Amino acid sequence: MQLICVSRGSFCCGKGFAESLARKLGCACVGREELLDKATKTGIAAGKLEMACLNPHGMNERMMLEREHYHAFATSYLAERALAGPLVYHGLTGHLLFKGVSHVLRVRVVADMETRIKSVQESLRLNRSKSRKYIEDLEEDRRKWVRTFYNTNWDESRGYDFIVNMERSSVDNVATAFCAVAQLPEFRETPASRAALEDLLLACRCRTLLARDDRTYNSSFQVQADHGNVSVSYLPRHAKAADAIASVLEGVPGAKQIFCTMAATRILWIQEQFDPATDTFKHLVELASKWGAAIELLRLKATETPPIVERASLVAGPLPAECRATGGIEDDSPPEAETSRLSEGGVEDTFTELVRLGKAGGRTMIEGTINHLLAAIDRSISYSLVVIGDVFLDKGKAARTRMSRELASSIHEGLRVAVVQAEEMKERYLFTPRQFLSMLGGLGITVLFYYLVFANQEVVLHFLTRKETLWRIVAAGSVGVFVPTVAYASGKAVHSMLRLIKME
Amino acid sequence: MELFSYPLNLATILQVVLLGFIGGTLSGFIGSGGAFFMTPGMMNLGVPGVIAVGSNITHKFGKALVGSRRHGEMGNVDKKMGAFMLITAAVGIRLAVWINSALISNATAGNAARKGAATDLYISVVFTSILSVVAISMLRDILGSSKSDSAGPSQQISAYLSRLRLFPMIHFPVSDVKVSLWVVLTVGLFTGYLAGTIGVGGFIGVPAMIYVFGMPTAVATGTELYLAMFMGGWGALNYVFEGMVDIRLTMLLFLGSLIGVNIGAYGTKVVKEVMIRLVTSLIILLCVLSRAIAMPMYLRQLGWVQFNPALDSYFNGASKILLFVSGITGALVILFYVFRAYIDRRRVYATIVVEPEAKASAQAGGA
Numbered sequence: 001m002q003l004i005c006v007s008r009g010s011f012c013c014g015k016g017f018a019e020s021l022a023r024k025l026g027c028a029c030v031g032r033e034e035l036l037d038k039a040t041k042t043g044i045a046a047g048k049l050e051m052a053c054l055n056p057h058g059m060n061e062r063m064m065l066e067r068e069h070y071h072a073f074a075t076s077y078l079a080e081r082a083l084a085g086p087l088v089y090h091g092l093t094g095h096l097l098f099k100g101v102s103h104v105l106r107v108r109v110v111a112d113m114e115t116r117i118k119s120v121q122e123s124l125r126l127n128r129s130k131s132r133k134y135i136e137d138l139e140e141d142r143r144k145w146v147r148t149f150y151n152t153n154w155d156e157s158r159g160y161d162f163i164v165n166m167e168r169s170s171v172d173n174v175a176t177a178f179c180a181v182a183q184l185p186e187f188r189e190t191p192a193s194r195a196a197l198e199d200l201l202l203a204c205r206c207r208t209l210l211a212r213d214d215r216t217y218n219s220s221f222q223v224q225a226d227h228g229n230v231s232v233s234y235l236p237r238h239a240k241a242a243d244a245i246a247s248v249l250e251g252v253p254g255a256k257q258i259f260c261t262m263a264a265t266r267i268l269w270i271q272e273q274f275d276p277a278t279d280t281f282k283h284l285v286e287l288a289s290k291w292g293a294a295i296e297l298l299r300l301k302a303t304e305t306p307p308i309v310e311r312a313s314l315v316a317g318p319l320p321a322e323c324r325a326t327g328g329i330e331d332d333s334p335p336e337a338e339t340s341r342l343s344e345g346g347v348e349d350t351f352t353e354l355v356r357l358g359k360a361g362g363r364t365m366i367e368g369t370i371n372h373l374l375a376a377i378d379r380s381i382s383y384s385l386v387v388i389g390d391v392f393l394d395k396g397k398a399a400r401t402r403m404s405r406e407l408a409s410s411i412h413e414g415l416r417v418a419v420v421q422a423e424e425m426k427e428r429y430l431f432t433p434r435q436f437l438s439m440l441g442g443l444g445i446t447v448l449f450y451y452l453v454f455a456n457q458e459v460v461l462h463f464l465t466r467k468e469t470l471w472r473i474v475a476a477g478s479v480g481v482f483v484p485t486v487a488y489a490s491g492k493a494v495h496s497m498l499r500l501i502k503m504e
Numbered sequence: 505m506e507l508f509s510y511p512l513n514l515a516t517i518l519q520v521v522l523l524g525f526i527g528g529t530l531s532g533f534i535g536s537g538g539a540f541f542m543t544p545g546m547m548n549l550g551v552p553g554v555i556a557v558g559s560n561i562t563h564k565f566g567k568a569l570v571g572s573r574r575h576g577e578m579g580n581v582d583k584k585m586g587a588f589m590l591i592t593a594a595v596g597i598r599l600a601v602w603i604n605s606a607l608i609s610n611a612t613a614g615n616a617a618r619k620g621a622a623t624d625l626y627i628s629v630v631f632t633s634i635l636s637v638v639a640i641s642m643l644r645d646i647l648g649s650s651k652s653d654s655a656g657p658s659q660q661i662s663a664y665l666s667r668l669r670l671f672p673m674i675h676f677p678v679s680d681v682k683v684s685l686w687v688v689l690t691v692g693l694f695t696g697y698l699a700g701t702i703g704v705g706g707f708i709g710v711p712a713m714i715y716v717f718g719m720p721t722a723v724a725t726g727t728e729l730y731l732a733m734f735m736g737g738w739g740a741l742n743y744v745f746e747g748m749v750d751i752r753l754t755m756l757l758f759l760g761s762l763i764g765v766n767i768g769a770y771g772t773k774v775v776k777e778v779m780i781r782l783v784t785s786l787i788i789l790l791c792v793l794s795r796a797i798a799m800p801m802y803l804r805q806l807g808w809v810q811f812n813p814a815l816d817s818y819f820n821g822a823s824k825i826l827l828f829v830s831g832i833t834g835a836l837v838i839l840f841y842v843f844r845a846y847i848d849r850r851r852v853y854a855t856i857v858v859e860p861e862a863k864a865s866a867q868a869g870g871a
Contacts, residue, residue: 464751488566
């Protein structure tokens with residue numbers, strides 16, 4: 001079944017294209033306006049949310065919650081429709097609601113400015129300059145909405161499968177052409193992608209229920225689902241509301257187990273093979289304990305071929321090879337019973353251990369390139385740290401190191417979060433013997449500087465208050481060097497001491 | 505050397521360290537430098553205003569160097585914006601230093617009964633007038649947002665200025681805003697002047713970036729910290745050149761602030777945003793009141809009003825008590841939340857596992 005998301009700018013004929021395509025394919029068609037309307041009827045302050053998005057500091061705590069509620073509602077509404085039958089959605093960036101669902105066809109519709117200005121002039125009876133300003137303002141508002149919601153750029157081309165320029169073609173002709181595109185194997189539902197969609201629906205249904213219950217309405221929750229296993233994480237200050245999670249989510253269809261984890265923040269751990277017996281795991285758990293963080297596992301299996309992105313859906317059994325390479329006939333046979341990928345890469349064992357330690361933050365598997373990984377990571381989740389362990393294991397050592405650093409750099413740029421290689425993590429974030437020496441050194445230097453100044457106060461003050469110009473310049477230069485040195489030494493000592501007592 | 509005639513005994517040393525600790529805690533909590541507390545605090549201890557400002561700006565230089573690296577790692581620094589603002593901020597600082605030096609030179613020529621009264625009064629007037637506006641605006645924002653549930657501070661000023669389109673408009677990609685060059689330079693000048701006059705940079709720079717430029721809060725805070733490094737450095741060099749920095753005070757402030765700032769920063773994770781803003785605005789208001797109480801003292805010393813000189817100690821005492829009470833109370837509130845969260849965190853964080861299907865079967869079986 002098709003799931004097509006059309007991203008439309010203002011006056012680009014995107015709506016017309018989506019409706020025409022839906023008609024030709026015999027699909028349901030849902031627009032952004034319908035979604036906003038339904039959301040408002042359920043009590044979500046969609047209008048206020050739109051206004052808040054325009055204000056760069058408008059997203060206060062209440063609006064952040066409304067954003068979560070809207071996101072969950074919109075995703076569950078569309079996922080339900082998509083599971084019931086083929087669907088065309090037209091809006092701003094609907095495809096970003098379906099992260100991890102591989103059969104989504106992402107289309108962006110654009111048109112040149114002249115065509116759009118003419119459309120505005122005809123429909124709104126404005127003059128040329130006002131029409132242009134109107135379009136620019138609308139685009140700016142939409143850009144801010146996407147940035148606020150998804151922390152990404154609306155017009156980033158790598159976020160789409162096709163970008164269509166409507167300048168020379170008619171809506172109907174383009175829609176006809178896309179009927180064939182929609183039939184391509186890359187954009188047809190597979191058991192794996194359907195499972196991912198079901199997981200998404202389950203997670204969002206749970207989130208929506210939490211948003212509607214009085215006991216949990218005012219609390220923030222991160223919810224993920226994976227084959228019926230729902231992971232809910234919440235902030236420490238919402239711990240009281242978390243007592244109600246189990247009863248709120250009781251009876252949710254499809255939920256087999258619900259994991260509730262209290263976490264002030266999240267750490268994303270990217271690795272190809274997980275093992276709870278390794279030092280990296282121990283260090284991560286120690287760090288997560290210090291920060292009150294939940295650890296989210298992301299298994300990255302790097303490939304050069306077109307991606308299979310399966311967010312939180314660990315498929316039992318691989319797809320036939322010809323489906324990936326050549327786009328041959330899809331194998332519709334149902335997935336084998338729960339084995340293989342869940343146990344592949346040690347994800348299951350590691351996740352179980354994290355559950356036991358109270359640090360479980362969900363799990364994801366991505367098979368593809370660095371770009372696919374970046375596209376699949378949910379940018380609306382705020383991570384404190386991303387740790388990159390052993391990835392690209394089929395490459396040589398030099399290539400592995402280079403590609404890991406490239407991955408780290410891309411994630412840092414894209415998510416604006418601290419990224420560290422697993423072997424550097426201990427040195428940077430945990431207290432090691434080297435830290436102890438550094439602390440002693442910092443303390444020693446600090447004590448020495450303080451002794452020198454306070455034991456020679458008169459001399460120092462005389463040096464700083466001499467009237468001769470040359471001496472004043474020397475004094476200024478000396479302070480310019482001395483103060484940063486003292487600050488650095490004492491800062492390092494304090495920092496190490498706080499790290500020692502795990503209060504850094 | 506006459507300016508440095510105040511006593512630096514053990515009691516004073518401990519009070520300065522305490523000032524640094526409270527100022528650092530508040531600074532880590534609020535995101536500003538803490539000078540709004542430390543500068544008047546030192547003045548209450550008998551330190552002349554110019555020395556308090558000079559020593560504090562030197563302390564800010566060192567602290568900003570240590571703190572700005574973390575923000576840079578998170579990508580919350582708009583260096584382009586910082587560079588543009590710094591052009592005129594440097595001019596503003598130089599102007600402030602020149603005014604303070606001129607007032608001190610005038611005073612030491614024998615025009616004031618107490619040397620430095622003119623600068624003390626000048627600093628106090630600037631301090632109370634600017635920070636009272638900041639505090640009242642913050643309180644209005646809090647009351648306004650709690651009533652209407654509206655989304656955060658107003659964008660009216662930045663919207664108005666963007667409509668003006670004072671050419672040339674410059675795009676700042678990290679903050680994702682377009683601002684007129686003249687607006688940036690004017691804000692930079694004002695920020696630099698105030699930083700140089702009263703040592704307070706963050707409280708002016710950050711709201712200016714948010715309200716006037718329309719920058720996101722996280723980027724405004726990070727950029728201000730980045731800017732503070734250079735402004736602090738330039739201010740320190742200027743004040744040292746004029747012989748108005750007591751390096752002992754700077755180092756004592758470091759002792760307290762480097763610990764306090766970490767505790768305050770930890771507090772931001774466990775306290776709600778609206779509470780942070782409320783605590784901040786109340787403390788600033790009390791600091792402003794504390795400074796206002798001390799002003800009659802300076803007026804008398806300048807010969808502008810007449811009353812019994814013995815009352816000076818009462819004015820100073822009342823100002824000091826109010827300042828320390830407000831700062832200590834604020835720090836205690838933060839410390840309470842921080843240690844409560846720290847202790848809570850040490851308890852076992854269990855992942856609770858619920859099995860709805862099994863529960864339903866059990867209930868059905870029981871029934």
